[in-house]
Amino acid sequence: MYSPERLAYLLSKIETKTATEGDLAELLHILQEDQTGKVVEALEKAHAAGISSRPLPDFTTPYWKDGIREVLSAYRPDTTALPIETGPKRVPMFRRWTWAAAAVLLVTAGSYFLYTITKDKNVTVPGPAMAQQNILPGKDGAVLTLADGRQIVLDSVANGIVATQHGANAVLKDGSLSYSTGAGTKGEMVYNTLSTPKGRQFRMELPDGSKVWLNAASSIRFPTVFGESERKVEIRGEVYFEVIHQAARPFKVNVNNRANIEVLGTSFNVNSYENEETINTTLLEGSVKISLFAPASDNKGQALMLKPGQQARISQTGSAGTPAVSVVNDIDTDKIIAWKNGYFNFGKASLQEVMRQLERWYDIEVVYEKDIPDIHFVGKMTRNIKLSDLFQILESSGVNFKIEGKKIIVTK
Numbered sequence: 001m002y003s004p005e006r007l008a009y010l011l012s013k014i015e016t017k018t019a020t021e022g023d024l025a026e027l028l029h030i031l032q033e034d035q036t037g038k039v040v041e042a043l044e045k046a047h048a049a050g051i052s053s054r055p056l057p058d059f060t061t062p063y064w065k066d067g068i069r070e071v072l073s074a075y076r077p078d079t080t081a082l083p084i085e086t087g088p089k090r091v092p093m094f095r096r097w098t099w100a101a102a103a104v105l106l107v108t109a110g111s112y113f114l115y116t117i118t119k120d121k122n123v124t125v126p127g128p129a130m131a132q133q134n135i136l137p138g139k140d141g142a143v144l145t146l147a148d149g150r151q152i153v154l155d156s157v158a159n160g161i162v163a164t165q166h167g168a169n170a171v172l173k174d175g176s177l178s179y180s181t182g183a184g185t186k187g188e189m190v191y192n193t194l195s196t197p198k199g200r201q202f203r204m205e206l207p208d209g210s211k212v213w214l215n216a217a218s219s220i221r222f223p224t225v226f227g228e229s230e231r232k233v234e235i236r237g238e239v240y241f242e243v244i245h246q247a248a249r250p251f252k253v254n255v256n257n258r259a260n261i262e263v264l265g266t267s268f269n270v271n272s273y274e275n276e277e278t279i280n281t282t283l284l285e286g287s288v289k290i291s292l293f294a295p296a297s298d299n300k301g302q303a304l305m306l307k308p309g310q311q312a313r314i315s316q317t318g319s320a321g322t323p324a325v326s327v328v329n330d331i332d333t334d335k336i337i338a339w340k341n342g343y344f345n346f347g348k349a350s351l352q353e354v355m356r357q358l359e360r361w362y363d364i365e366v367v368y369e370k371d372i373p374d375i376h377f378v379g380k381m382t383r384n385i386k387l388s389d390l391f392q393i394l395e396s397s398g399v400n401f402k403i404e405g406k407k408i409i410v411t412k
Contacts, residue, residue, distance in 0.1 A: 135387040135406065138216055138361045140175045142202035147190035147224070154202065165190050168207070168224035178205035181225055189227060195219035196237070199363035201339075206233070210251065213240040213340045216360040217273070238271045240340045243286075255279060259314055259325070262289040268306075269336050275356060279314040282336045283307065290314075292325060309333065338380060346377040351399065355410070362387050369411045373399055 141155030144162065152162050154172055162177075163170040169180045170192065177194065196202050196214045203213045207225050214220060218237025226232075226249065234254040243251045245265025253261040256272045258279060266286025272279045281290055283306040290312045291303035304327060306312055311331040315324050338345035339357075346354055351373055355366040361383060375397060394401070400411045 135362050135364060137384055137386065138199040138201060138363070140202055141200035142177075142194050142196045142214065144170065144177065145193040145195065146170075147192060155200070165192075165224050170224070176203050176205065179207040179224055181207065189223045189225065191221055191223050193219055193221045197363070198360050206231075208246065208249075208251075209244045211242040215239070215339050216363075235270060235272065237273055238269070238339070240267075240269045240337055242267045245286075255281075258293060260291050260293065262291075264288065269333075269340075271336075273356070273360075277315075280311055280336075281306065281314075282311040282331055282333060283309070284333050284337070290325065311336075339383070342383050343380050344383055345380040347379075349377050351375045351377075351410075355408075358387070358390065358408075364406045364408055366408045366410065369409050372410070375399065 139155075141153075144152045144154055146152070146163055147165055150163075154162070154177065157172060159173050160171065161169045162172050166188070167181060171178050171180055194202065194204055194214065196216055196218050198217050201213070201215055203211070204220075205211055206222055208231055210231075212220060215238035218239055219235065220239060221234040223232075229249065231246070231249050231251045232254065233252075234257075236256055241253070241263070243263045243266055251263040251265075253263065253270065255261060255270055256274070256279065258272075259281075261268075261270070261281060264287045266288055267284040268286075268288055269282045269284070270280070271282075281288065285308055288306050289303060290306065292314065304312065304325065306327070309329065309331055311328045313326050313328060315326075332345075332347060335345040335347050344357065349357075354377055358364065359366050364387070377397075391401070402409050402411060
């Protein structure tokens, strides 16, 4: 058992950077033994008794509830030490933020002096010097390009109608774009493009009511009003769809002018970044048909149907210099759409894969001074995290780097 006084004492020792290895071990033991939420109650009692002078956060807010829930779901007793395996090193990400580090985060409410316990040493988050170079995570925002070429920066305009074209209104409400049509809607079909730069993501509702989420550095081109025979859009980057089924008007997605996806009312994710090895279409619900654009005769027949949980991978070039498509079963769909739900999920991701995601979300450039370290990461964490917090994890896993503005140079 432990008392609120003892818990507050241990936390104050960590906060003032005077904790011994024994203090850390004791706190870790207390938190490992109590996974019922009583720790937070003890913190509140300690604060109410005047034992802790620092104001506590409001743990009832969605921000703290989500944070506590993530810590609870990520923690495993056997992952407090860094596992070393033969072959590529596999480093747990958020799981290395032990209960001790999580508790300190709650009490210090933003302090840079977080501790985490590894097998051999205590590691501290970089202090004020790193904070000065800190880079904030991405946020909601996009640019809407109208049919006449005008551009509207959506993260800088108020809610309401932002444009009217041929009787169709583009409406912004609470960070989401949608289209409404009136009786006067007629004439030629006109197209808009919604695009997100690095460090931005956005969501929208297409004219038919289908929902779309855009990851960073992505775009979708669509008509302000769909035609009577089909619904067709063009995308680049990473986009998640929830398509409304309309049998008389099939929904089609042109991916990078490389492949066509025909949708039968479904939820699916497309990752088509040009710096990734493959274009991946992952089906969550429903059914889709994928076919390649065929500049060469040997591409004939390159079409397939996906089932939920499957992923179609289109290579950059096939054996004859043309794209080829393959299917992978039993995909972890939670990992695929983690970005949409506000998380990084680095399940067995290489350092390069991790860095490509960070480049897009934090709007940074990553270069490698030497050979790329053979390190793989597992686990998940919120995308609403400062880059300096990620640096701590990368450095403690053996990755060294230096910062030059928004350029991150991996030196080892």
